[in-house]
Amino acid sequence: MKQSKRYTLVIDLDETFINSATESAHEEQIYNGIINPDNAYLFGTYIIRLRNGVFEFIEKAKDKFNLIIFTAAKRSYANFVYNILDPNKKIFQKVYARENCTITNGCFQKDMTLIDEDVTKIILIDNNKDVFISGQYGLHVRDFKGHDDNEMRNLWNCLEKLYTHGKMHTIIHKVSKTHNLHIKDKLYQERTIDIFRKRYFSLLQSSTIDIIRKIPPFKSNTVPIEIKSDE
Numbered sequence: 239m240k241q242s243k244r245y246t247l248v249i250d251l252d253e254t255f256i257n258s259a260t261e262s263a264h265e266e267q268i269y270n271g272i273i274n275p276d277n278a279y280l281f282g283t284y285i286i287r288l289r290n291g292v293f294e295f296i297e298k299a300k301d302k303f304n305l306i307i308f309t310a311a312k313r314s315y316a317n318f319v320y321n322i323l324d325p326n327k328k329i330f331q332k333v334y335a336r337e338n339c340t341i342t343n344g345c346f347q348k349d350m351t352l353i354d355e356d357v358t359k360i361i362l363i364d365n366n367k368d369v370f371i372s373g374q375y376g377l378h379v380r381d382f383k384g385h386d387d388n389e390m391r392n393l394w395n396c397l398e399k400l401y402t403h404g405k406m407h408t409i410i411h412k413v414s415k416t417h418n419l420h421i422k423d424k425l426y427q428e429r430t431i432d433i434f435r436k437r438y439f440s441l442l443q444s445s446t447i448d449i450i451r452k453i454p455p456f457k458s459n460t461v462p463i464e465i466k467s468d469e
Contacts (some may be wrong), residue, residue: 243306243359243363244303244359245302245303245304245359245401246304246305246353246354246359246360246361246440247299247303247304247305247306247329247361247363247397248304248306248307248308248334248348248350248360248361248362248363249305249306249307249308249363250308250309250310250348250362250363250364250365250366251307251311251316251319252309252310252311252365253365253366253381253383254289254363254364254365254379254382255288255289255319255323255382256286256287256288256289256292256319256382257286257287257289257382257383257384258281258284258286258287258297258366259284259285259287259384260283260284265456274371274378279318279322281315281318281458285321286318286322287384288322288381289387289389289390290386290387290390291388291389291391292323292390293323294340294390295390295391295393295394296323296324296329297369298394299394299397299457300329302401303333303397305329305330305331305334306330306333306334306353307319307320307323307330307332307333307334308331308333308334308338308348308362309333309335309336310335310336310339310348310369311334311335311336313337314335315335315336316333316334316335316336317333317363320333328340330456332353334348334352334353338352339369340371343444345368345369347367347368347369347370347371348362348364348369348371349371349374350362350371350374357373357374357375358375360375361375361376361377361397362374362375362376362377363376363377363379363393364376364378364383365378365379365380366421375396377393377396379392388463402462410444418467419466
């Protein structure tokens with residue numbers, strides 16, 4: 239379905255697209271067979287390794303989305319990784335770093351209104367749920383610790399399904415409302431989850447990606463429900 243305005247993907251770096259470790263820790267991981275040495279780059283005393291499938295993901299995403307990097311890392315580090323991912327400076331529109339983050343209760347958060355006041359067209363991709371700000375949209379991925387995985391493929395499959403449905407933010411809103419339910423009535427709780435599964439769960443089948451839209455918590459003693467995929 240044709241979108242009226244291109245969506246913007248705001249992409250985190252550490253443990254989302256890359257993993258960094260000291261040289262000694264990196265060598266130990268290779269020796270123990272935890273990771274292989276491919277796609278590794280030296281930054282000071284750290285080895286930076288790209289998640290497998292990153293370049294393939296970028297190549298697909300750049301044709302459908304605007305791409306922006308937003309990391310809680312320092313500017314020099316962010317620029318170093320940016321030069322690896324986009325050496326010709328033709329893919330990513332901008333790079334946000336630590337100085338652009340908002341510090342809340344000691345946690346770096348990423349405010350999408352820095353990019354555009356209309357946050358319904360912005361999707362943050364991050365491995366850390368604490369960086370998401372209430373009322374904004376995102377996809378949560380598993381931590382990348384340097385081992386090979388299929389997370390980039392899972393992420394693209396989820397984005398593609400959302401994209402073909404048209405109004406991506408509407409679906410994220412509906413799914414995440416169910417993720418963040420605060421309900422005392424167990425029967426109503428179960429009925430709501432069942433409706434969610436029938437209508438939207440197909441978007442996340444065979445995926446490790448969580449759809450997120452943080453909402454301000456209700457003043458309640460009940461525990462929020464979090465619904466994950468089967469894997």
